[in-house]
Amino acid sequence: MENISFNEEGSxxxxxxxxxxxxxxxxxxxxxxxxxxxxxxxxxxxxxxxxAIATYEAEINVAIHSNGGKVFxxxxxxxxxxxxxxxxxxxxxVDLAMTEGYSTAxxxxxxxGFGAGMGLPNMKRCSDEFFIDSKLGAYTKVKLVMNL
Amino acid sequence: MGNYWHSVILDKDYCNGCTYCLDRCPTQAIRIIDGKAKIxxxxxxxxxxxxxxCPYKAKGAQVDGLEMxxxxxxxxxxxxxxxxxxxxxxxxxxxxFNCFYKLGFDFVYDVAYASDLLVSRQLKKIRTGGLTKPxxxxxxxxxxxxxxxxxxxxxxxxxxxxxxxxxxxxxVRQEVMEKTGFDxxxxxxxxxxxxxxxxxxxKKPVGIEKSxxxxxxxxxxxxxxxxxxYDELESDRHIETVQKASGNGxxxxxxxxxxxxxxxxxxxxxxxxxxxxxxLDKLESGRITDVDFIEAYSCVxxxxxxxxxxxxxxxxxxxxxxxxxxxxQEVDVSQYEDLPDAFFEWNKEIEPVQVMKLDADIKVAxxxxxxxxxxxxxLPGIDCGACGAPTCRALAEDIVMNRASIERCVVxxxxxxx
Numbered sequence: 337m338e339n340i341s342f343n344e345e346g347s348x349x350x351x352x353x354x355x356x357x358x359x360x361x362x363x364x365x366x367x368x369x370x371x372x373x374x375x376x377x378x379x380x381x382x383x384x385x386x387x388a389i390a391t392y393e394a395e396i397n398v399a400i401h402s403n404g405g406k407v408f409x410x411x412x413x414x415x416x417x418x419x420x421x422x423x424x425x426x427x428x429x430v431d432l433a434m435t436e437g438y439s440t441a442x443x444x445x446x447x448x449g450f451g452a453g454m455g456l457p458n459m460k461r462c463s464d465e466f467f468i469d470s471k472l473g474a475y476t477k478v479k480l481v482m483n484l
Numbered sequence: 485m486g487n488y489w490h491s492v493i494l495d496k497d498y499c500n501g502c503t504y505c506l507d508r509c510p511t512q513a514i515r516i517i518d519g520k521a522k523i524x525x526x527x528x529x530x531x532x533x534x535x536x537x538c539p540y541k542a543k544g545a546q547v548d549g550l551e552m553x554x555x556x557x558x559x560x561x562x563x564x565x566x567x568x569x570x571x572x573x574x575x576x577x578x579x580x581f582n583c584f585y586k587l588g589f590d591f592v593y594d595v596a597y598a599s600d601l602l603v604s605r606q607l608k609k610i611r612t613g614g615l616t617k618p619x620x621x622x623x624x625x626x627x628x629x630x631x632x633x634x635x636x637x638x639x640x641x642x643x644x645x646x647x648x649x650x651x652x653x654x655x656v657r658q659e660v661m662e663k664t665g666f667d668x669x670x671x672x673x674x675x676x677x678x679x680x681x682x683x684x685x686x687k688k689p690v691g692i693e694k695s696x697x698x699x700x701x702x703x704x705x706x707x708x709x710x711x712x713x714y715d716e717l718e719s720d721r722h723i724e725t726v727q728k729a730s731g732n733g734x735x736x737x738x739x740x741x742x743x744x745x746x747x748x749x750x751x752x753x754x755x756x757x758x759x760x761x762x763x764l765d766k767l768e769s770g771r772i773t774d775v776d777f778i779e780a781y782s783c784v785x786x787x788x789x790x791x792x793x794x795x796x797x798x799x800x801x802x803x804x805x806x807x808x809x810x811x812x813q814e815v816d817v818s819q820y821e822d823l824p825d826a827f828f829e830w831n832k833e834i835e836p837v838q839v840m841k842l843d844a845d846i847k848v849a850x851x852x853x854x855x856x857x858x859x860x861x862x863l864p865g866i867d868c869g870a871c872g873a874p875t876c877r878a879l880a881e882d883i884v885m886n887r888a889s890i891e892r893c894v895v896x897x898x899x900x901x902x
Contacts, residue, residue, distance in 0.1 A: 348850045367769055375634075376881075377849045378841040385637035385768055392769035411850065458770065 340469045340477045342419045344410065349377075351409040355398040355422070363399045366407045367392040377411065383482055386462040387416060390480055393462075394420040397455045400441050401425065402476065415464075418480040427470040434460065434468075488525040491545045491683040492532060496520050498542035503869035505534035505543065510757045510782075511633055515882070516872035526839045529629035530681035531757050531782040532791035545680035545792060548699035553588045556672030558664055561589040562652050562697070563676040565596045565729075565737035566788040568807055569800030570703060575714065577807075581726035583713035587706065589674075591660060596729030598652035599736040599745065601820050602645065605828045607746045609643050610776050618752070618767070618775040619643040621742055626681040626782035627760055628690055628834070635764045636836030641778075644691060644830040648736060649675050649682060651828060653696035655820070675700045678790030681782070691830030702792040731811035737804040739786035742779045750776040756784040842885070856880045859890065864899040 344350065351373060353366035367388050374384045391407055398405040398420060405422025427433045433440075436457045456478070460466040465481035501519035513527035514534060521534070521542070535543040553559045561584040571580060584592045610619055620641045622628055631638050646654075653673045660671055675697050677683055683700040717723075735741035743751035752775045754763045760780045766772050783789035788804055789797030843849040859880040866876070871892035873879035882888035890896070 348847070349853060364765070364769065368765055371765075371768070372840075373853065375840050376842045377846055377853060378838065378844065379846075381637035381639075381836060388637075388768050389770035392771065 340419070340467050340479045342408065342410070342417070342479065346412050347410045348413065349409075349411040351411075353407045355395050355405050355407060357399065357402065357404045359399055360396075363395045364392055366395055370407075370409055373409075374411075374416075379416070379484065383416070383484060387418065387482055390459045390462040391418060391420075393455045393459050394418070394478065398422045405476075414484050416482045416484065418463075418482070419477065420479075421475060421477040423475055426472040426474055426476055427468075428472060430468055430470060488528075489684070489688045490523075490525060490528045490530050491547075491680040491687070492523060492528055492530050492535065493544055493546055494521050494523060495542050495544060498540045500540050500542070502539070503874075504537045504539060506869050506872070506874045508533045508537045509874065510630065510761060512874050512878050514874070515888075516869070526837070527633065529626045529633060529782075530679075530684045531626040531630070532680045533757060533782075535680070535791040545683055545702065547677070547683060547702045547705060547792075548674070549705075550588060550701065552674070552699050552701075553672060556698070557670040558591070558660060558666045559589045559672045559674065560591045560593060560656055560660060561587075561674055561676055562593055562595050562649055562656070564678045564682075564703065564787065564790070565599065565648065565734065566678045566790055566793055566800065566804070567676065567703060568596065568734050568737055569788045569803040570707070570793060570795045571711075573803060573806070576723075577727050578723050578725055579717060580710065580714060582721075582723050583710050583717065584676075585724075586713040586716070587709055591656070592724075592726045593652055593656040594726055594729050594733075595648050595652045596733035596736060597815070598648040598655065598733075599742075600730050600733040600815055600817055601651055601655070601823075602648060602828060603732065603745050604817075605825065606643065606645060606742070607748070608825075609645060610746070610748065615643070616640040618772060618778045621777070621779040622691070622830070623647050623736070623742065623779065624681070624781045624783075624787070625679075625685040625690070626757070627780045629681065629684075629837070630757070630760065630782070631764065632690070632834065632837040633839060634761070635768055636838070637768060638764060639834050639836060641767070642834055643777075644834075646692070646828050646830065647682075647685070650685075650692070650696060654827065657696055672698045674698060676703055676706060677701070678703050678787055678793040679783075680791065691832050691834055693832060703790075704792045704794055707794045728815060729811070730815040731808040731813050733815070734804060734811060735808040737786065737788045738801045738808075739779065739781050741786065741804075741808070743777060746777075748777060750774065752778045753780075754778065755781040755786055755789070757782040842881075852884045855884045859883055862890065862896065863893055864895050866895070866899060868895060870894050 402422035402424030408419040410417040463480035464483045467479040470476040511527045513524045677700045686695045686697045732745035739755040740753040785797040785801040788800045842852040863876040
């Protein structure tokens with residue numbers, strides 16, 4: 337288990353969004369807003385797409401599995417860092433959670449088309465560096481780094 | 485013609501400075517300045533939403549008039565597929581097509597037949613590998629421009645194929661040149677359009693260097709003339725058979741028509757620019773994975789809902805559906821089978837249009853972004869539009885980009901922020 341630190345040093349801009357528990361109607365909003373800001377900054381569209389996919393997955397994950405959390409984006413000189421942290425049950429077996437197709441999502445979430453067990457693997461695939469830290473019964477933190 | 489020519493224009497005399505169009509514009513391309521709507525040219529995708537919503541009919545499209553026909557020795561009319569749905573069912577479509585002769589045209593060609601020619605080419609693109617799926621249709625030029633502007637990461641998904649009007653122009657021009665002996669320049673090809681974005685595709689095309697079409701006349705402007713000509717058709721007049729499309733070809737006039745014509749299952753058909761943006765957002769976020777093809781239309785109901793049409797979009801769509809099942813589903817296209825793929829394809833890269841960018845230098849862009857956030861804190865956040873910008877955020881952006889001052893906000897200090 338890695339200890340994730342979010343170093344704001346050298347950060348040129350910080351974005352912060354709330355994600356509410358089981359709020360599927362608003363899941364994806366943070367991803368959309370992040371996309372818009374990054375476009376205005378002139379970030380390469382391929383990088384924006386990867387961030388859009390990863391943050392969307394993150395929002396859904398937080399909404400489905402936790403009691404709520406936050407998505408932070410740090411724009412740095414040569415990279416963009418995304419930190420997702422939630423309060424909730426944590427992940428019992430991180431290796432298992434990183435397996436494609438594995439999911440602990442509720443039937444309700446699955447009925448909405450979520451919970452295919454692709455969330456974390458997809459986020460990892462979209463990033464250049466991927467860190468995860470979770471404490472059972474307490475929290476999950478994920479950090480993604482995308483190089484510019 | 486500047487770099488950002490587009491067809492939607494504003495008639496200042498009719499504009500009353502209200503905020504309907506401001507609110508509706510999908511690319512935030514409109515500002516109200518000194519009581520009149522102004523279009524930011526480089527942001528306009530010619531979707532025509534402002535035309536549809538304007539209560540004062542102050543918005544229009546730059547179209548050509550019939551006098552353009554005088555410039556050429558031989559004039560060809562290409563009525564848009566949606567013309568099929570513009571007149572009551574008791575109108576005979578061939579008689580209607582023949583009315584274009586009365587308006588001064590020398591030849592009329594059925595654009596829906598060009599759809600028939602495109603079906604197999606499109607299917608081939610979808611079935612052969614190498615392209616990024618789902619492929620997005622180019623039929624709606626407003627959607628293509630929307631992607632260039634707001635979804636550049638999806639450019640790879642655009643299927644690099646021509647639209648029926650352009651294919652029709654290529655085919656008919658060649659055939660008329662062979663038949664009549666006229667040179668390219670002596671022949672005028674005119675699209676009879678339902679759509680401002682298609683006019684822009686003729687004057688400033690994406691994906692090709694130059695359109696084979698010389699001008700565009702609107703259905704709206706010709707509607708009464710066509711009706712009159714229809715009534716005045718001599719009873720003994722020989723009616724030439726112009727209609728040669730299949731029911732499937734005609735079906736392209738409405739949303740879903742392309743996919744039905746191709747007989748594919750894994751498709752998505754979406755209409756209305758707001759809904760199109762939601763779908764493109766989902767696609768960009770990786771949420772659309774089990775679909776091969778997306779046909780997306782800025783107009784509700786598809787092209788038949790185009791702003792330069794006359795009939796109500798749903799009435800017209802119903803007619804297209806009925807006609808589409810009335811005609812045979814297949815027609816003979818063997819004559820065109822040998823045409824090379826290149827004949828139907830785009831040969832120019834589709835470039836992103838980076839007009840949303842705050843600055844070329846990311847450091848400066850970041851400073852501007854910080855400033856925008858600061859200004860937003862001083863604004864009421866009710867997006868009333870009284871300042872002339874569509875949202876408080878848009879005003880903040882305009883202020884930072886030196887396009888407006890904060891004094892534009894007339895409700896600042898009068899409404900407490902929540």
